[in-house]
Amino acid sequence: MRDLIVRALELISALFGSKPGRHSAAHLNAPAVSDPSPAAPLPPHVQERNKRLDGEEVELIRPYYAAFMQNQEDETLRLRAVRKRQRELFWATMGMDYPGVRLHGAPSA
Numbered sequence: 753m754r755d756l757i758v759r760a761l762e763l764i765s766a767l768f769g770s771k772p773g774r775h776s777a778a779h780l781n782a783p784a785v786s787d788p789s790p791a792a793p794l795p796p797h798v799q800e801r802n803k804r805l806d807g808e809e810v811e812l813i814r815p816y817y818a819a820f821m822q823n824q825e826d827e828t829l830r831l832r833a834v835r836k837r838q839r840e841l842f843w844a845t846m847g848m849d850y851p852g853v854r855l856h857g858a859p860s861a
Contacts, residue, residue, distance in 0.1 A: 773779060794802070843850040 840850045
C-alpha cells in the first residue's frame with residue numbers, strides 16, 4: 753500500500769514539475785543557476801547613497817540632532833525660570849524674602 757502511495761505522489765510531482773528539495777541529492781548535485789538577465793543600472797540617488805564617504809564631507813553633528821539639542825537647552829532655561837519662580841512664591845507664602853526677588857514690581861530691600 754505504501755508503494756502505491758509513493759508512486760502516486762511521484763507521478764503527481766512529475767506532472768507538476770516540482771523542483772527537488774534543498775536537502776535532496778538532486779538539488780545538491782544540480783549546477784548553480786546564474787541569473788540570465790543583466791542587472792539594471794541603479795538610479796543616481798541610490799548610487800549616491802552607496803558611494804564611499806570621505807570624513808571631510810560628513811557633518812560632525814546632524815542638523816536634526818543640533819536642532820533637538822537647541823530645543824533641549826531652551827526648555828532647560830524655561831524650566832529653570834519656572835522653578836525659580838516657584839521657589840520665590842513658596843518663600844513669599846512663608847513670609848520670608850527670597851534674596852534679590854521682586855514680586856509683582858515691589859522694590860527689593
